[in-house]
Amino acid sequence: MTNRYQYRILQRSRGEVRLLKLLPYDGNDKLKFIPTCNIFHVSLHTKPRFTALSYVWGAAADSRLILLENSPVLVTKNLYDAMMALRPTNEHIIMWIDSLCINQLDDAEKSWQVALMADIYRQAEKVVAWLGTADDQSDSVMDYLNSLGAQAEACGMDNGPEPFQEI
Structure with missing residues (x-):
């Protein structure tokens, strides 16, 4: 180059x-x-x-x-x-x-x-x-990640960039 x-x-x-x-x-x-x-x-x-x-x-x-x-x-x-x-x-x-x-x-x-x-x-x-x-599968992968994120939030795992800790 x-x-x-x-x-x-x-x-x-x-x-x-x-x-x-x-x-x-x-x-x-x-x-x-x-x-x-x-x-x-x-x-x-x-x-x-x-x-x-x-x-x-x-x-x-x-x-x-x-x-x-x-x-x-x-x-x-x-x-x-x-x-x-x-x-x-x-x-x-x-x-x-x-x-x-x-x-x-x-x-x-x-x-x-x-x-x-x-x-x-x-x-x-x-x-x-x-x-x-993006390719042909990008939308389905992003949809899956969004779904996974929603499930994590529902379980209380949405406490920001800090590592998840049990209380």
Whole structure:
């Protein structure tokens, strides 16, 4: 994958990470199927508001084009699909996406940024788990999960993100 975007160095002492501003479709037909985003640095100490994306990277050989700071960047099909599905219609959204927010060509950066991932996901305002595009069985699986969730709630197992505890 040849990418033209040049990452600026993060300040480790400040606990910096990169966040993406995923931009809405601007009406330019040439970019209708190309997610566009900007990237910026922020310190986790400032408690920034963002959505973290959790997804399976997928095969690097099956890649798609996005624009990062107007530079062409290839991403896996799975990430492309997630970005297209999450692409806002009006206002941008701020996201953390590991394969784009971490310089994958810098092993030292990768090492300490991966060590921050638990903090990144914990501080995220929302975490989106991308399971992939829907297929023929998706509706029935989601219906089953909703039914299972309703049964769990009926049994009193709806006490939020805390682990279930017997009283």
